Amino acid sequence: MLKATIDAEIFRESIDAIAALVTECRLHTAEDQIRTRSVDTANVAMVSLELQSTAFNSFSATAGELGLDIAKMKNIIGMMGKGDALTLTLLDEERKLELSFGGYRYSISLLDVNTIRKDPNPPGIDLPGKAVVPGDALNNAIKAAAVISDKIALGIDPDAMTFYMEAEGDTDHIKLALGEDELVALSPVQARSLFSIDYLKDMGRVMARADKVEVYLGIDHPVRFVFDIADGNGRVEYLLAPRIEAD
Amino acid sequence: MLKATIDAEIFRESIDAIAALVTECRLHTAEDQIRTRSVDTANVAMVSLELQSTAFNSFSATAGELGLDIAKMKNIIGMMGKGDALTLTLLDEERKLELSFGGYRYSISLLDVNTIRKDPNPPGIDLPGKAVVPGDALNNAIKAAAVISDKIALGIDPDAMTFYMEAEGDTDHIKLALGEDELVALSPVQARSLFSIDYLKDMGRVMARADKVEVYLGIDHPVRFVFDIADGNGRVEYLLAPRIEAD
Amino acid sequence: MLKATIDAEIFRESIDAIAALVTECRLHTAEDQIRTRSVDTANVAMVSLELQSTAFNSFSATAGELGLDIAKMKNIIGMMGKGDALTLTLLDEERKLELSFGGYRYSISLLDVNTIRKDPNPPGIDLPGKAVVPGDALNNAIKAAAVISDKIALGIDPDAMTFYMEAEGDTDHIKLALGEDELVALSPVQARSLFSIDYLKDMGRVMARADKVEVYLGIDHPVRFVFDIADGNGRVEYLLAPRIEAD
Known part of the structure; x- marks a missing residue:
């Protein structure tokens, strides 16, 4: 379950951070945060992102996993105005995500998480x-x-x-x-x-x-x-x- | 006959409105206005535009018809400064149009109106x-x-x-x-x-x-x-x- | 010998003036100025540029000749910030030029002046x-x-x-x-x-x-x-x- 409202600018910042490396990702929801960890297709780089519930205007979620098309998210972000508040809602037994902002209702089919690479384990390296x-x-x-x-x-x-x-x-x-x-x-x-x-x-x-x-x-x-x-x-x-x- | 002066910005706005659908048009001049009505090449869309003499700084015209190359007009508009006043003058027995603005004199051959599609009749439709x-x-x-x-x-x-x-x-x-x-x-x-x-x-x-x-x-x-x-x-x-x- | 500091904007202006015609040039240094004179590859146009020592924040030079890759210079200029001071220093017995600005040290091999066309003689023409x-x-x-x-x-x-x-x-x-x-x-x-x-x-x-x-x-x-x-x-x-x- 996910129902959360966030400033459009913070959402843009988060998606941009992920989009620098991957075009799709597994997004994990929990009671107090959302997070993702993904490697690029060449296995050269990894991105991890955590967004605490305090980053949202309102946040209500249970443990779950969503398959996000990051490229599509970037398109939707392009439609948002600067001060827009964006509401994210999981629909249809978690197979669709609805994004509402400034009069728009955008619903998008989620990707099947089984088609997306599993979360990588962060390598244990010492960088002094x-x-x-x-x-x-x-x-x-x-x-x-x-x-x-x-x-x-x-x-x-x-x-x-x-x-x-x-x-x-x-x-x-x-x-x-x-x-x-x-x-x-x-x-x-x-x-x-x-x-x-x-x-x-x-x-x-x-x-x-x-x-x-x-x-x-x-x-x-x-x-x-x-x-x-x-x-x-x-x-x-x-x-x-x-x-x-x-x- | 046509001899009229208009703010460059209003002329740009008018040409842009026509350019959204067609690359050439028949422009009709009358004592109190200019107007055009054109359909796109695929017959899917129509644009009508009327500009009253009151839209001009000065306006003097008789009934007539001019073949305008809209693409060329857009080029000329690109040369005009923001506050320029544009003077339109029909020359050579109505075969050439002169556009003067900010020290420039631009004369352009008009298109033969017989090569441009006749004005369409607006369809009689009820849109409640x-x-x-x-x-x-x-x-x-x-x-x-x-x-x-x-x-x-x-x-x-x-x-x-x-x-x-x-x-x-x-x-x-x-x-x-x-x-x-x-x-x-x-x-x-x-x-x-x-x-x-x-x-x-x-x-x-x-x-x-x-x-x-x-x-x-x-x-x-x-x-x-x-x-x-x-x-x-x-x-x-x-x-x-x-x-x-x-x- | 050359060791001089100049405002990044003035350097950009000077390189742009040369870049309008040529991609490489012979730059002559003297005690009180630098200067270049070059013709384009088609022999249709010539550019001459002189920059007096007073154009620099500090200037110290002896008579010499440098082979400058103008295209490369344009790239480096793109890295400079607006208010940056640029220091030019000839290194390695005049085979390398160092450009320092805002924490950056950029060293570039100079072109062999013998591979660059000799300075043209300005034609003696009367333009009344x-x-x-x-x-x-x-x-x-x-x-x-x-x-x-x-x-x-x-x-x-x-x-x-x-x-x-x-x-x-x-x-x-x-x-x-x-x-x-x-x-x-x-x-x-x-x-x-x-x-x-x-x-x-x-x-x-x-x-x-x-x-x-x-x-x-x-x-x-x-x-x-x-x-x-x-x-x-x-x-x-x-x-x-x-x-x-x-x-």
Whole structure:
């Protein structure tokens, strides 16, 4: 069962965070929250999202599982006005979801959850390096690197006390180092891994809206990004596998 | 004969209203107005436009007929500044039209009116249902329906006292019902017809600018939209044939 | 040697002026300025640019020559923020240029100057007609002409005391005449030449930002445009060969 009302903008933010990686997902409802955890088709990246009941204007739910077509959700979001309140209601023994906003009633068939990949288990990895970075600085650095390469290195230099990103083109090289003044916080543990720009670009667009993003790093290890949505009533986590550094 | 000056914005509004359906038209001049009535190439939709002499800063005309290339007119409009006054002058025994604005003199050969379809006779149809709807609400509903279908039903529910639009996708369904609070007026006569979204989208973009649009409906009958332009000194009418509702 | 800091906006303006014609250039450094002079691959147009040391926040240079990839420069400029200060530093015995701005360090290999065409000699031509025109009026006229033709005539009518531009389409004709009120200055010498719109469009976009552009014209002769950049601390000159007027 689900009957909940939420600000259209918060719903948009949540769907965008998921849409950066997947086009469909299993949404789990519980008495006090909704959440999803999905990996992309290439098994390279994972997104986890939790939205507490406090993120909603009103929220009433029991434990359940919904198959969401994320691409379709993005279309519907495009119809909503800025201040709209969106009411989500499960219909027809949980086979249809109704979205009501500003006079519109939109009902959509849910996907059969058995056709969607099971929730992945989060890998147990130790990422000792940590930097807390303004979301827009992170996104700008990713966009800058994308101009010259399809790979970007993220790292922490404990001696210089900086979080840095670095990219290498055929004839050019770019490096952005953020020191203590530009960072919210830094755990100065040596770290450096190489990542695919394609994934980071989509994540970066979402993270650009976050005041601060926790970035967890190791050496040739995945990166984990964690940030709040919905004024702290929700949380998003991205995990991205590293690429092998070529000589 | 025609020699008239008009605000560029009003001219743009008028050309846009015609351009939603046709790429050329016969423009009739008279002592006190200009007007056109044209059907689209597929014979599915009709546009009528009248612009009274009061819509112009100055107006002097005799009865005549001009072949206008609407696509070319749209190009010229793109050159005009916002506050420009546009002067239209018939030259060369009515074979060339000169448009002057902001230092520019643009002269264009008129089309031979004999190559353009004759004015259609407006069909004598009775459309008993009527709703008066804000133009932007109408356009938004059309855009929302377009996301999931290529057909849209427009109707009046006299019991619920609503004007509604409804569209059906493969797995989803959208309905917008506007009640008395959201409507300017309603004649509560049972009505419902199905229309092609393609035509409505182009009309919707034009109607979005109108404070209110009169919508006339029947059962499986055409729809007629009527709205003012040029601060009430002009009037546009669209007529659109219905589509057959599939089972 | 080169070590100089400049406002990102002035650098963008300068690179844009060059990029309108060429994708690479020889940049000459001197104690008190940088400058370039390049012709396009078709030998139809030439750009000259000078930027005095006073255009920079700080400037230190010796005589030298750099091979610049202008397309790459445009990419880097896209990463810069509006108020950024950009520091240019020649590295590695003048084979690499480092651009630093807002925490970023971008190093780019310079092109081998021997692979870039030598500086052209400016042709010795006499262009007796001169009009000084607001840059945006010039650009708007070029854009208007581009809608109907790929050629534009620029001329001076000493009798009417106007600078004019004129274009001819298949069925239409446009003329913009600017009189003394709309011009900054006019040397009323009979002049008229025909030019390719393609070149003028790219130049027009750059000239649009100039308060005034000096336009030098003859009869079936090239046109020369001269305007300031960097608040008068720099100067750009475009020279464009005429096209033959067809009957």
